[in-house]
Amino acid sequence: MAHSSAISCVCKALLKSLDDSCPKSEFMGTPAFEIYQTESFTATPPTVVTEGFTIFPWRILPNAQLRNRSVRRDPALPPKRPSLAVDIHLLATPWASEPERQLRLLGWMMRHFEDHPQLDANFLNSSPTSGGTCFLPDEMVELVCDPLAIADLLGLWDKFKPRLPASMTYVARGILLDSEIEMPVGAPVQTRTVQYRADAENRA
Numbered sequence: 001m002a003h004s005s006a007i008s009c010v011c012k013a014l015l016k017s018l019d020d021s022c023p024k025s026e027f028m029g030t031p032a033f034e035i036y037q038t039e040s041f042t043a044t045p046p047t048v049v050t051e052g053f054t055i056f057p058w059r060i061l062p063n064a065q066l067r068n069r070s071v072r073r074d075p076a077l078p079p080k081r082p083s084l085a086v087d088i089h090l091l092a093t094p095w096a097s098e099p100e101r102q103l104r105l106l107g108w109m110m111r112h113f114e115d116h117p118q119l120d121a122n123f124l125n126s127s128p129t130s131g132g133t134c135f136l137p138d139e140m141v142e143l144v145c146d147p148l149a150i151a152d153l154l155g156l157w158d159k160f161k162p163r164l165p166a167s168m169t170y171v172a173r174g175i176l177l178d179s180e181i182e183m184p185v186g187a188p189v190q191t192r193t194v195q196y197r198a199d200a201e202n203r204a
Helices: 006-021 099-115 150-160 198-203
Strands: 032-035 052-062 072-074 077-080 084-095 118-120 140-145 168-177
Touching (some): 006 032, 099 168
Antiparallel strands (some): 084 168, 140 168
């Protein structure tokens, strides 16, 4: 269960994973690792990444399988409203000034995410945006390759042209956003009384 910065935390953790493992010798100079927004694809250098990796969270929506969650309970705290489970749809892009290097980096990135599909709480909390306490110790985030349908892919090309290089789409699933609103708690039940209805006695 994570607080509201979890979406940013997951994106930064994925970039950190790439930064820790990517082949730095493939880049001309020092690579950048950034979260992109829509305007980033239509800007011109030097305001955008030309060497490195970017993560663009292009769609965020509630997880369909985790919609009806129970009240969040902690033995040491009052019960809270149920957590909201969300999925983050991501566009991951390698950037290089040469097409061949860019394709090599794309292949490396796809292999890296396939080999490391899960991010545990310790790694997620190492993100600068997490504050060290975003995720509980037993939590993890699963990253799944999620290729776009042709119509969605063409839609992205149309909106972000002329600057949308070869990329791959993923989804980070089931991230729980916690609520801080407490649920009312009634007094403990002390007794239980059973009464028979009068018409039931008459039928007997």
